[in-house]
Amino acid sequence: MTFSERTTSRRTVLTAFAAAAAAGTPLVGQLAAAAPAFAEADPGEYPSNTALYSDPARVEGTAYSRRYRRHEKSDLKQGEKYDFPRTAILALHGGGIEIGTSELALGIAGYSPSDAAGAPVLPTTYDYWMFEGLLSSGNTALHVTSRNCDDHVALSLARSHLNVLSLHGCKYEQLGMPEPTIWPPSTDPRLAVVGGLNPAFRTALVSELTKAGFPAIDAFDPKYGTRLNDFNGSHVTNPCNLTMLGKGAQIEMTTELRQSLFDDYSSRSARAATWNGEFVKFRDACRRAIATVEAGQPIL
Template identity: 65%
Template sequence: MTSFEHSTSRRNVLTALAAAATAGAPVLGQLAAATSASAAPPSSTTLPDPTEYFSNTDLYQQPNLVEGTSYSRRYRRHQQFDLKMSQKYDFPRTAILALHGGGIEIGTSELCLGIAGYSPGSAPGAGMGDPAGDPILPTVHDYFMFEGLLANGNTALHVTSKNCDDHVALSIAASHLNVLSLHGCKFEQLNLPTAAYPPTGDLAVAVVGGLNAAFRSALVTEINNAGFQAVDAYDPRYSATLGEFNGSHVKNPCNRTMLAMGAQLELTTELRKSLFGDPSSRGGRAETWYRSGDKFERFRDACRRAIATVEAGQVIL
């Protein structure tokens, strides 16, 4: 998802505070000067919009944010061995990332776990697996998730993908041939041609980006074949308005792979919500991912088939 556009950053505010302290000027006057370029907020607004953190490091260093309470990081790397001189063994070629999971871009954590081969969670006794337990699918992928855990206001925890500097996330990306990074967006942000995507029509859309054209093509094909709407962000019919969603930045973790290219999905709110029986809360999504009329499973499996297609053409040296 594209970064928030704010005219005043925390750094500007801190600079104003420092200047006021040095010059003896009223602090409120300095703050007013720092924000003069921006339009006044509506009268009902008492606080400025949240300013995006500069990086994961910036976020992790905030004293008011506590890991395990404000946010969490979960990942899994699968241990493999090659101990026989006469044989060659495979290694994990694809990793799944959800850099804005939990309450930031809802549904991306659950999809990350599902595509990786694990259960997003289940109701007690439902027999649908445990996210921390054994996989529920025969093929597994490494994964990483950063998740917002706040009761509300999780969008304030958003770090733009190209600014991600979490060591585990980057090490996972760098040690795989492919990365599929999952993100959320709003339909109206995409500005798709109204002739094909009218605002009164089906707003559940997946925008496929990243620098790996073969991976993008496989994802568009499989997602469309599974009964969903998917567009390639580089398709000339849509590319003019999808620049912010095309995953082209070289520092985007989806492209920081062994091949310096990967794929990402920008999923509209309507699409993500449709994958759950109850999308309204973390617990609701965990307990109803398999109660969506098979939509979650169809979307998950479409992504897994696309991964398998790409991996089939990648020779292990």
Template identity: 55%
Template sequence: MTFSDRPASRRTVLTGLAAATVAAPFLGQLAASAPAYAGTENDLYDSNTELYTSTEHPVAEGTDYGRRYRRHEQLDRYLSKPSAPPKTAVMAIHGGQIERGTSELCLAIAGYDPADVEKPLVTQGFHDYWMFEGMRSVDNRELHVSSVNCDDHVARGIAASHLNVLSLHGCQYSQLGMPEKMVWPSVSDPKLVVVGGLNTVFRAALVTELNQAGFPAVDAFAPEYAENLRNYAGGITTNICNRTATGAGAQLEITEDMRRSLFGPQVTDFDWKSGRLATWDNARFRGFTDACRRAIATVEAGQVIL
């Protein structure tokens, strides 16, 4: 039985909430150094805390970057039966103009209209979410903080109080170093999703649902890919997707070719927020987000809160 297979006790969930409060750094606290991972060595800031407080490379919230989150109210009113807390949160820690398309996907998977966060897309099955979004017209890559160094206290608090986190990322197909004999699906059409994170059940559900829906996806831990995809596997315990109440979560590395294909037919539609918000509502985008939501439902169905 894996960690993610075990039923979670209510004490485990409450302990996670308490741990989030104790461990989460506040402004002025710098994160401890973390191993280089998926571009860490190229980051201008060693943590979110450093980004928020840097005097050497100052940035302004609301101009350079923004943060959005939602936590749904849920009450346990009954003495006679348990009421399970929210189990899954969705994150886009490099959203906006940093890894384009991930904010819109995050909101839709959570159950909300990417163009109007107050407008539900679904009638039930909403998920909490957290996003850090680049807002510049250029140089948004400078705002990138690696997953293992994400120390925003709200992000960590949300992760620690959920059994699952699905963290969304963007990459280039050429970065993945896929085996030459496994170029997927073809050299001219490199649309691919790499599924990582330490929750094996979650990974399997995502790979299955995405592939069945027509979106090629591979498990980063599969023997034929593990060596090439080790930097995109989300296999470090300090990765924000694994800072859950169970110590395991999932992440998607979505190639730009795949992300572009989920929006409008014109290249420029994808490049800017206005274009993405004008073109997200199509069958392909909804098919991708629905597949992710089905995978979440599968994982949650096997997680019993005692």
């Protein structure tokens, strides 16, 4: 079966969603059978994670790694109800690809970037998945455009949660920000561009990041016109939007913003050892935004 034969349209996903709702059957199982439609890959990129994983020149554990954590939850008592995982954190281009995103994903999920395999360092934890480039150089060759991600674990996490926060990195000059009359201050290249199809999540993230001292904007703000279209996370097959609600959030962080979260940004080991107070502020702002969104999603 070819790659194109294995893909289906967004209509298939929505049809499965409607059929599941009408039949009163679990949505996750229905959606799992409806794979997202994959757009054409950017020039020079792998068309999917599957293609990358199938390349004999890219050995897992040497060229790249995948790490994830799903927290065990259960409700075994009649007459009582328990919380369940509602939010997952993704870093689709971690390690040496979009540097700092995998460390931040661990932090927001409640773990130490210094010891991902250890116990959580925060009382509330979130499920997470990350893909990390491990090459000594040239990690951008491992970049798979978000809308083409077909990693089974990443997609299953997205489809089994109400919310996804996906973390990305970009360069300030790629954004083409307008004159300082619209975006002050133009001399500060630290910027978080918040996207995804969940407007409530975007609003909470922009609010909390701004209050924490980080320049943050909503990628859908009409004052920016279409200049942020490539950074707004609006594609329906972007994993941040493949949630049970069909919408989620992502943050594009400029290099300067990501650098500010570490005292030494130069290597994996250095970042793991030198995440600083700015890292903690950014992490906690994202966690407050998640808490705000989840507060509007009560357990029924």
